[in-house]
Amino acid sequence: MHASVISMAALAACALAAPKFPQLDLDAAQPGSLEAVSEYFNLLAYKVQESRYLREAPACDLSKAQQPIAPTPLPPPTAGLILKHVAIGRGTQNYTCDANNATAVPVANGALATLFNASCVAAAYPDMLNMLPRVALLFNLTAPPVPSESAPVLSPASVRMAPSNLTVSGVHFFTNATTPYFNLDTDGGLSLGQIPCAKNNTADAPADAPRGQEGETAVPWLKLIAKDGATGDLQEVYRVETAGGSAPATCEGMPASFEVQYSAQYWFYSGKPE
Template sequence: MLASKLLLSALGATAVVAAPVFPDLNMAAALPGSIDTMSEYFNMLAQKVQESKSMAAAPVCDVSKAVLPQSTPPLPPPAAGLILKHVAIGRGTQNYTCANETAAPVANGAVATLFNATCIASTYPELAKLLVKVALQFNLTQSEASRRLAPSNLAISGKHFFTPSLTPFFNLDVSDTMKLGEVPCAKNASSPAPPNAPVGQQGEAAVPWLKLTAKPGATGDLQEVYRVETAGGSAPATCKGMPADFEVQYAAQYWFYEKSQ
């Protein structure tokens, strides 16, 4: 019973009909398979709840048991002496610019809200992976009152954006309950998303998986960041029919590593 209550509390099985503070389901732009995706999520959630009822004790949120998802070819592993600090699901947009219709879109940063998925990633990795796909079925509201990621109960743990110099930046100090640090980053390595990675709301391919390393100015002992389990976010091959500036919605997992104490 304790295990099932813990799982339901973390994932919010009753949050499909969301309260106003939750992101709204974007029915106009829902993917053709959105109903199947939601069914897959709740079927897996029900399965995990059923399994948890037979556990002698509730599962413990042991971050050391979390396993970083692997790409093909694999990204370089975390550097020696680093340990996992935080896992978040990012939901936002990849941003692009177009010079003319015959040019290829140029990446112009990204903006995303980060939701705390640390315990889910370490205890129920299959659900954490599926939540990225599910997150694309929902559009985030613009209100700061939106403190959860529907249909789960994951709370905001940070913000991701690019500085004016196009440096990827993560702020994990926005939560009232946890202050994990800030980290400007530089790309260290990239690997294509798997062929079966979830596509975006308009069928866009998933953006690559990345390893990022901290630049000067990082706090909270944050050293490395991985973007994995991506969904959507890629630009079209050319700018034909596109505005000068446009966004492509995406979701991903972000894994943050710090120095071992």
């Protein structure tokens, strides 16, 4: 694929328009958040200016993409696998609490996120890619997806990830307490497959990882491997460059169930080229 999916000029135009989904919630913004958005727009403007001097659009070649490495590195992709897709996940980490025990530790209860196609950003603009989880978390969720077994795909053409103009490439949810599921078969868009996963390995997020809207720390980085039922020859998934999403230390003052907003990069590997 030699033509970049991302038009920097179009990206800039959309970024400057008032996005309808998600919307920036200034009341929920953390100290320094407006500076982060400004930093993103400054880098975007630089990339737009830089692109004017290129003879052709940057190639959308995932073989050039370099997955971020955790301070304590996760195991690398299995030999022979190739990078098939990179997405920004924007959604919620979900938890439950024992309402009668303030000292109890919140229990993870899955996650729910829309996945936005960032493959060409990963290939051509890695510095912008690594900013996206942080700035995406500043745009509040106004219409989160509600997938189910009967309707697990969300791909309305109007949905874009503010402030980047990335389009939907799939959805992430849990089919049970231990099975994260990724559906990359979008309606009218990409058809990259679906993958139920099991956790293979975990690593703490960097100490300076972006905190969430309430100041919570970033959830760990993960390596996931396919369970039975994966399609599109999808075999491994990495969650990296996380932002926010962690539960409080105890259930004190928390309801029986609650959500914590987060964002992350997801890297998908398969056993064969597209």
